[in-house]
Amino acid sequence: MSLLVTGSIGIDTVKTPYGVSENCLGGSAVYFSMAASFFAPVRFMGVVGADCPFDLKSVFAGRDVDFSGLEVRHHSRTFRWKGSYHDSMGEAITDNVELNVLSEDPPKLPAIYRDSKFVFLANTAPSLQSELLGQVENSLFSAADTMNCWIDGRLEDLKVLLKKVNALIINDQEARQLSKERNLVTAAEKILVMGPAILIIKKGESGSMMFSKSGEKFMLPAYPADRVIDPTGAGDSFAGAFMGYIAKSGRMDFESLKTAIAYGTVAASFAIEDFSVLRLAAIKRADIEGRLGTLRSYTKF
Amino acid sequence: MSLLVTGSIGIDTVKTPYGVSENCLGGSAVYFSMAASFFAPVRFMGVVGADCPFDLKSVFAGRDVDFSGLEVRHHSRTFRWKGSYHDSMGEAITDNVELNVLSEDPPKLPAIYRDSKFVFLANTAPSLQSELLGQVENSLFSAADTMNCWIDGRLEDLKVLLKKVNALIINDQEARQLSKERNLVTAAEKILVMGPAILIIKKGESGSMMFSKSGEKFMLPAYPADRVIDPTGAGDSFAGAFMGYIAKSGRMDFESLKTAIAYGTVAASFAIEDFSVLRLAAIKRADIEGRLGTLRSYTKF
Numbered sequence: 030m031s032l033l034v035t036g037s038i039g040i041d042t043v044k045t046p047y048g049v050s051e052n053c054l055g056g057s058a059v060y061f062s063m064a065a066s067f068f069a070p071v072r073f074m075g076v077v078g079a080d081c082p083f084d085l086k087s088v089f090a091g092r093d094v095d096f097s098g099l100e101v102r103h104h105s106r107t108f109r110w111k112g113s114y115h116d117s118m119g120e121a122i123t124d125n126v127e128l129n130v131l132s133e134d135p136p137k138l139p140a141i142y143r144d145s146k147f148v149f150l151a152n153t154a155p156s157l158q159s160e161l162l163g164q165v166e167n168s169l170f171s172a173a174d175t176m177n178c179w180i181d182g183r184l185e186d187l188k189v190l191l192k193k194v195n196a197l198i199i200n201d202q203e204a205r206q207l208s209k210e211r212n213l214v215t216a217a218e219k220i221l222v223m224g225p226a227i228l229i230i231k232k233g234e235s236g237s238m239m240f241s242k243s244g245e246k247f248m249l250p251a252y253p254a255d256r257v258i259d260p261t262g263a264g265d266s267f268a269g270a271f272m273g274y275i276a277k278s279g280r281m282d283f284e285s286l287k288t289a290i291a292y293g294t295v296a297a298s299f300a301i302e303d304f305s306v307l308r309l310a311a312i313k314r315a316d317i318e319g320r321l322g323t324l325r326s327y328t329k330f
Numbered sequence: 331m332s333l334l335v336t337g338s339i340g341i342d343t344v345k346t347p348y349g350v351s352e353n354c355l356g357g358s359a360v361y362f363s364m365a366a367s368f369f370a371p372v373r374f375m376g377v378v379g380a381d382c383p384f385d386l387k388s389v390f391a392g393r394d395v396d397f398s399g400l401e402v403r404h405h406s407r408t409f410r411w412k413g414s415y416h417d418s419m420g421e422a423i424t425d426n427v428e429l430n431v432l433s434e435d436p437p438k439l440p441a442i443y444r445d446s447k448f449v450f451l452a453n454t455a456p457s458l459q460s461e462l463l464g465q466v467e468n469s470l471f472s473a474a475d476t477m478n479c480w481i482d483g484r485l486e487d488l489k490v491l492l493k494k495v496n497a498l499i500i501n502d503q504e505a506r507q508l509s510k511e512r513n514l515v516t517a518a519e520k521i522l523v524m525g526p527a528i529l530i531i532k533k534g535e536s537g538s539m540m541f542s543k544s545g546e547k548f549m550l551p552a553y554p555a556d557r558v559i560d561p562t563g564a565g566d567s568f569a570g571a572f573m574g575y576i577a578k579s580g581r582m583d584f585e586s587l588k589t590a591i592a593y594g595t596v597a598a599s600f601a602i603e604d605f606s607v608l609r610l611a612a613i614k615r616a617d618i619e620g621r622l623g624t625l626r627s628y629t630k631f
Contacts, residue, residue, distance in 0.1 A: 118512075211417060211418065211419075212557075213535075213554075214555065215556050218556075232536065234514075235536035236536070236551060238554065246554055246628045247629070248551035249551070249629065250537060250539075250550070250551055253514070253547055253549060254513075255513060256513075257513065287631040288631055290631070291631045325631065327547050327548060328548070328629060329630065330550065330588040330591070
């Protein structure tokens with residue numbers, strides 16, 4: 030079924046111990062769509078400026094991604110991010126950021142997207158996420174990401190959003206910040222009280238945890254990667270495969286969500302094997318299935 | 331089958347955000363034996379001084395633990411450790427340590443322990459670990475722990491030990507230090523080349539990983555604990571249940587080792603629920619089995 034994503038398209042410059050990738054394609058909606066398109070048709074929504082050097086339709090050639098919601102603003106500039114990863118490769122250091130179009134009005138939801146059944150709201154101001162979700166008519170399952178600056182500066186807006194989405198997908202630091210609890214199990218209980226039925230906490234190389242309001246729990250280690258080239262986009266790729274699998278199967282019971290988490294974990298493990306979306310663009314669905322089987326054998330007892 | 335452990339008996343004073351436990355029973359051999367005794371008979375080996383206030387035979391009443399190898403030195407003092415845990419509860423800060431008997435000659439292996447088939451060498455000087463293992467006649471499976479000061483200061487001794495033991499059980503920081511690799515998968519490959527057929531890396535609240543020389547891998551999250559009272563002894567309890575299960579089953583194939591890791595994870599999750607060995611001493615084997623089933627449901631997809 031139809032899967033809508035709204036998020037950023039970025040011109041990224043990324044420096045890691047393995048090298049530098051200048052002005053490469055990035056952004057949450059891009060990583061998300063690349064991973065999700067292995068599973069389900071994607072409706073893409075985002076804004077770029079006149080300086081955007083990427084032809085997204087070519088990049089996504091052969092994938093079922095609808096770009097009706099891609100807006101090009103001829104008097105604006107594209108979102109740019111410069112970041113670097115050091116020894117640990119665990120956390121990106123933002124060296125420079127130009128919000129550009131992201132600081133302007135958000136894109137408008139095309140009328141043909143209004144019937145989207147599955148919605149992912151990538152990280153942006155929570156008031157915009159709420160507004161966008163409000164334009165979708167009868168979604169079955171919606172999920173949102175957020176980050177430290179909104180938890181800090183727009184907590185009331187975020188609390189409104191949390192009453193509207195089915196799932197929140199954040200990292201461990203964000204979960205601690207939002208709940209004011211250090212222990213992640215306690216943190217999860219507090220966040221679920223704020224609204225969402227499902228909470229997913231991403232822990233980078235330590236894997237992920239999923240909690241439901243009815244007390245179900247799931248934990249999955251990350252795929253054991255021996256060569257991490259660029260962690261950028263791992264979280265959005267995770268969310269893309271997670272939502273893509275749900276949209277394809279149409280199933281939202283906890284057992285199905287566990288499988289969706291496993292697909293998310295596998296997509297993230299490919300995303301970090303090269304700069305930008307290069308690795309995700311090069312693999313086939315069979316590669317994903319193969320690694321899912323390996324991950325199962327690595328974690329089953 | 332017979333499981334031998336050699337390690338410390340400590341008089342611990344532990345401070346956590348939940349309170350202080352003064353002069354309580356601690357030490358690697360104590361935590362190990364408490365967890366292992368749920369599975370197999372344990373042969374205990376360690377030294378205390380005249381000041382030791384604990385009657386280990388009473389503490390372990392009803393458990394099949396042989397104290398023939400417990401030596402009381404009437405002119406010495408017992409090992410003492412003062413530590414504290416702060417916000418993160420992840421890492422102990424050592425506030426004070428008195429090695430006392432641990433800085434003297436090690437205990438001598440009783441003749442009746444020489445035929446031990448399963449051996450755990452808790453953390454101490456690697457030359458002593460090698461010497462002790464050499465006194466056991468035909469062990470089937472031996473495992474050792476170590477720590478940063480030996481990797482730093484006794485690396486050659488440690489390398490000799492690594493050629494003699496079947497398994498090394500260390501934490502993630504120690505694995506990085508020993509291998510000089512940040513990535514744990516690469517670190518594991520390097521350490522396995524040094525000798526052991528099996529490497530287990532403990533990652534605290536992020537669970538554990540197991541690697542074999544023949545390329546097998548296993549990863550298990552920690553049990554999701556919502557109330558950590560005192561993390562002291564979690565690693566030794568993990569090792570105790572791991573070795574106890576192996577000694578009981580007599581099976582050392584990788585699939586059986588996976589189950590052993592799961593039991594280790596469960597034992598650790600109980601150990602941290604109270605100070606000293608209070609919680610481990612209070613539970614029954616059925617509690618362990620119950621939590622093992624829960625852990626399986628939390629991780630299976």
